[in-house]
Amino acid sequence: MMGSIGAEMQDEILRKADVMAEACPSRQILNHVTSRWGMLVLLALLGGxxxxxxxxxRIGGVSERMLAQTLQLLEADGLVHRHAHDVVPPHVDYTLTxxxxxxxxxxxxxxxxxEANLPRLTPAAA
Amino acid sequence: MMGSIGAEMQDEILRKADVMAEACPSRQILNHVTSRWGMLVLLALLGGxxxxxxxxxRIGGVSERMLAQTLQLLEADGLVHRHAHDVVPPHVDYTLTxxxxxxxxxxxxxxxxxEANLPRLTPAAA
DNA sequence: GGAAGAACGCACGTTTTTGTAAGTATAATG
DNA sequence: CATTATACTTACAAAAACGTGCGTTCTTCC
Structure with a gap:
């Protein structure tokens, strides 16, 4: 199978995980999480x-397309769990792992x- | 002065700051901070x-253009301070406020x- | 004396992201 | 029986983000 690398190297990468490094996989996770809707989804799901x-x-302004896409990314990253009940008017539940x-x-x-410190920063918003 | 709103309303907004609300100014700050390079800049500047x-x-992969732009946004948000020494081969220092x-x-x-939990999530990267 | 470095601004073209509208199957609602 | 609600997907298109290369203005280092 292509794409596989030695376990030792894999270990090295994980041990040295560094978001500052462009190629570090942590960068991708970070990008998913900090994507426009990623954080809001995570936040919303904290509510159960x-x-x-x-x-x-709940998330003001998301389109269905973006919500679906974001949920899929987070699911692939192992951050959210998707449970689809097999009923015909679709019913799908999302939970945080x-x-x-x-x-x-x-x-x-x-x-x-x-949110708490907005007053200290808002000069920009004024 | 145009663009000014009542102090009471301003207070209301700030008190109720909620990233879930599309129009809340906190959304913009959040977007600046979580922009592709925003977090990395903040992180780097923690080093002084x-x-x-x-x-x-230090920040792997940033282009000059993006770094400049990101720094300007963060400066406008009151998160970083820019100090330009007036010398001719330019010398500018950035510090966190x-x-x-x-x-x-x-x-x-x-x-x-x-970074610490990458191993728990990497299935996606594999 | 040619080259490199400093901190960008600007124009340009590409890439990515995002939104909109439409479509799907079916059960419950009025 | 027409509508509404559900959880998406796909196609299309507009918008936003991004990278590259060039220019600037001097000083320092081969």
Whole structure:
């Protein structure tokens, strides 16, 4: 199979994970998480399992296309879990995985700080 | 002065700062901070005052144009301070402001977690 | 004395991202 | 029986982001 690299090298990469390095896989995860809707999805899901349409309503401004795409990326990264009930008017639930929840907490740290300190920064918004 | 709104309304907005709301100014700050290079710049500056070229070398993959643009946005948001010495081969220093440092710490929380937990997520990278 | 380095601004073209509109199957609602 | 709601997908197109190369203005280092 192509694309596979030695376990040792893999270990090296993971041990030295550095977002400053362009080729480090952590960069991609970071980009997914900090994508325009990534953080908001994570944040919304901290409120518990929710279905697609609920997320859409909760996150102001997302289009269905973007929400679906974002959810797929986060799912591929192992941050959110998707459970589709096999019923005919579709019913799909999204939940944070264990790692997803941990990450989401960090996200709250960031967004929370911003919300709380907006007054100190708004000169730009004025 | 145009563009000014009542102090009460301003207060309301700031008190209710909510990234989930599309029109909330916190959304813009969030977007600047989580922009492709925003977090990396903040991270790099946690290492102390640095000049443009040093930042460029440190952040893998940034182009001069993007670095300049990102720095300007963060400066406008009051997160980084720019000090240009008036000498002829240009010399400019960038430093985090007090709020900038606080925010940067939150950023470290996020990126640090990602770097440390990459092994738990990499299935996507494999 | 030619080359490199400093910190960008600018024009240009490409790449990526994002939004819009439309379509799908079917069950429940009025 | 027409509508509405669900969770998307796909095609198309506009918008935003991005990178590259060039120019600037001097000084320092081969």
């Amino acid at each position: 399992t929710q279905r697609f349409s609920a997320l859409k309503r 264990a790692p997803g929840r941990e990450l989401a907490e960090k996200v709250v740290g960031l967004t929370g700080w911003i | 005052t640095q000049r443009f070229s040093a930042l460029k070398r 007090a709020p900038g440092r606080e925010l940067a710490e939150k950023v470290v929380g996020l990126t640090g977690w990602i």
